Amino acid sequence: MGAMIAAASSRARVGVLVSGRGSNLQALLDAAEGPDFPASVVRVISNIPDVYALDRARMAGVPTTVIPHQDFPSREDFDAALDACLREAGVEFVCLAGFMRVLSAGFICGWQDRIINIHPSLLPSFKGLHTHRQALDAGVRVHGCTVHIVRPALDDGPILMQAAVPVLSADTPDTLASRVLEQEHRIYPEALRRLVQGRFVIDGAKAQSVAGDTAEGPRQALVSPPLL
Numbered sequence: 765m766g767a768m769i770a771a772a773s774s775r776a777r778v779g780v781l782v783s784g785r786g787s788n789l790q791a792l793l794d795a796a797e798g799p800d801f802p803a804s805v806v807r808v809i810s811n812i813p814d815v816y817a818l819d820r821a822r823m824a825g826v827p828t829t830v831i832p833h834q835d836f837p838s839r840e841d842f843d844a845a846l847d848a849c850l851r852e853a854g855v856e857f858v859c860l861a862g863f864m865r866v867l868s869a870g871f872i873c874g875w876q877d878r879i880i881n882i883h884p885s886l887l888p889s890f891k892g893l894h895t896h897r898q899a900l901d902a903g904v905r906v907h908g909c910t911v912h913i914v915r916p917a918l919d920d921g922p923i924l925m926q927a928a929v930p931v932l933s934a935d936t937p938d939t940l941a942s943r944v945l946e947q948e949h950r951i952y953p954e955a956l957r958r959l960v961q962g963r964f965v966i967d968g969a970k971a972q973s974v975a976g977d978t979a980e981g982p983r984q985a986l987v988s989p990p991l992l
């Protein structure tokens with residue numbers, strides 16, 4: 765029997781960790797503007813000063829903290845500072861949104877099944893960096909993105925949602941990235957919504973959607989190249 769994860773209050777308190785431009789943070793902030801969205805972004809933390817993600821947070825009125833990783837003697841010390849900041853802000857769920865640091869197992873275990881990440885590939889294919897280049901080099905016809913629960917192994921953990929896009933013959937890593945990014949911005953807020961609403965059951969290495977979410981839906985396959 766898996767554990768159902770849900771927020772304590774009706775509007776879950778979310779912390780977002782960033783290192784860059786923050787377009788996925790923006791998607792979360794925009795979703796949280798909706799009166800019915802069940803989560804609020806209450807803190808944005810960057811390990812790098814002056815990244816655009818911090819401006820996005822400030823424009824949305826969300827408190828920000830910069831915790832430069834190079835100020836700490838070890839990964840564990842940096843993670844302890846992150847953890848303290850998140851706890852002080854009363855955070856219940858953590859979203860990684862282009863956060864470019866590997867988190868220690870100790871930190872991740874302290875947030876068991878409450879940290880999620882968006883990765884720009886259809887996991888378990890193409891872990892790590894340069895996923896669009898990896899996909900083009902592998903010659904796959906379908907690529908995409910994945911929202912998953914974070915576990916200590918890199919780009920590993922129960923998969924919550926995925927979106928697939930076709931790979932086109934003229935694609936470069938940049939054109940493919942922008943097609944995937946559009947889908948990232950759709951599924952990340954939706955996965956967060958469902959997570960805080962307790963609509964995923966985490967069972968070991970897998971997540972399942974609750975009955976109502978799996979029932980009926982579009983069944984059309986993405987065939988790439990198209991059958992014509």
Ligand code: GRF
Binds near residue numbers: 784861883948
């Ligand atoms: C996204 O492609 C995300 O999937 C990956 O890092 C990138 C971050 O982009 N983890 P942004 O900072 O959210 O614009």
